[in-house]
Amino acid sequence: MRVKHHLLTTYAMLVIGYLMLPIAVVILFSFNEPEGRFNYVWQGFTFDNWANWDAPIGLRESMITSLEIGVLSTVVATILGTMIALAIVRHHFRGRASSNVLVFLPMSTPEIVLGASLLALFIQQTGIFVIGFWTIFIAHVMFIVSYIVVTVKARLIGFDRHLEEAAADLGADELTTFRKVTFPLIAPAMLAASLLGFALSIDDFVITYFVAGGEQTFPVYVWGIARVATPPQVNVVASAIFLVAIAVALGNVLWQYRSSRRQRGAA
């Protein structure tokens, strides 16, 4: 029994180590002081990269573009996706079943295919689309929407339909019912889905690369610069993103723990 227990613990540690090693290297090399243009060999420890994180030309701009697109496309996709989920779950309309399936397509189609077809579409309609910021935005909204729809839909199906009827019964019109009952109940699902969507947006390279034109998001910038140099500041930004993600995840766990304690405890 004890031996088995130890074996399991060791195994778990090994797996976690395997997962964490690349990230540890990224963080470690954000403190490196490389001699040449490539940050591949450990030379010495420094805080300079963190202090001057935006020294490489274009890095700051690409990061701002990434954040702008991430926030904008997540907000728009969350609103659109929630409305689609509400329509699919709450209303019977022609094409309900097929929209249920179509929503999955962006999730299951290879990104490279999506990126290429989107570019083909945008190029054919140059009268409407200028390849750049807004085409990236459109592409990101498209793939985030799927995640929002799927998550919010699951939540809507999970909660008692009579709750909305009860609200109407007590005198709430459709808008008030949504504001007071439906929204508070699906908000956690919307938040979880939009965090995931935001992360996907910040991270996306393949689709973005196709439809970016001259615009540079952070991943596109890293790809571009990697052929001539790898400034340690790239590691700094990557580490920072990782730390923010960790903080959000921890905050989420803490929040859930606290609210479940509040529900059980107060009596």
Add this chain to the structure above:
Amino acid sequence: MVETSTATADVTLESVVKRFDDTVAVDGISLEVPHGAFFALLGPSGCGKTTTLRMIGGFEEPTEGRIMLGDEDVVGLPPYKRDVNTVFQSYALFPHMTIAENVSFGLERRKVARSELKGRVREILELVGLGQFGSRKPRQLSGGQQQRVALARALVNHPRVLLLDEPLGALDLKLRKQMQLELKRIQHEVGITFVHVTHDQEEAMTMADTIAVMNRGRIEQLGPPQDLYEQPGTAFVAGFLGVSNLLPGVIEGPNAVRLDDGTIVSAHVSGRSGAVAVGVRPEKIAIGPAGDPAIGAARGSNVLAGTVSETAYIGVATEVVVETQLGVVHVFAQNIDSGRTIPPPRSSVTLTWSPESTFVVDRDDSAD
């Protein structure tokens, strides 16, 4: 509490029909619920009780017919414009709000002043015995307590009519009995008209002053519990409300029926003719040894001969199962002397009962 019949009814249904695609859930229902009544819709699963209630509440629109609340035709009005409130079977308490917030939801929609609202919420929570639970969340309450909150949340608005869809269905037997009396007390106290849906005949009889027995989307019979029990109008009602013995026969005269074994019994035929079933409740039958002259044909009683096949002592009575030529007859004999005079199995007995306790219904060709 029941007002005179000159006042307009609180709820009126006129030939209401509801079809879902090809199922007919409600098949032409007309009824009136007077102000202050405790009205029960009673019937087996799938007979259209919930659908009827949901049409009154505004969650379904009738395919045909009219629904009136007071003088107002409410067909087409959304639920939030109807002066009725519903207690849902699942309670449907808002899980993200406290009990007090749940209860004040309806008052807030009506823009009741903050100061008045607090008092009314406290008052109604007190009425249902949950005065100190206002700050809890619904999941921190037991099923019975949640049920009371659902009731308080609806009652606090003083609706014209309160609709209850099997509100006690999820409670255990003991709590259900307790809540039945409690509901009746609360209804007396607030004086609001209750329309109560249930498939439990005992519950309907305990609480309601008028019962509409439904079957297959129609009303079989409507009246006070006592009338339905003593003089059921159809075999379905006779079988659904309590136990009854139905003996096949043919109308013989204005007040006589010839049973299929040749026995003549007297009963109110009420204009029927041809093949019928004669009914009698098990507790109305006197049982005695065959040939006992004391029991015999005393003062025009109906008489039937049989053999005891089984007896079961059940405390308040002894159930005797008697084989007759017309089939099995159940008798509840009073245990006046500790049940010692009950004829033992395999003994020949004579059953007698008075014509007043006899009812006649059409033969049940639509047996369920």
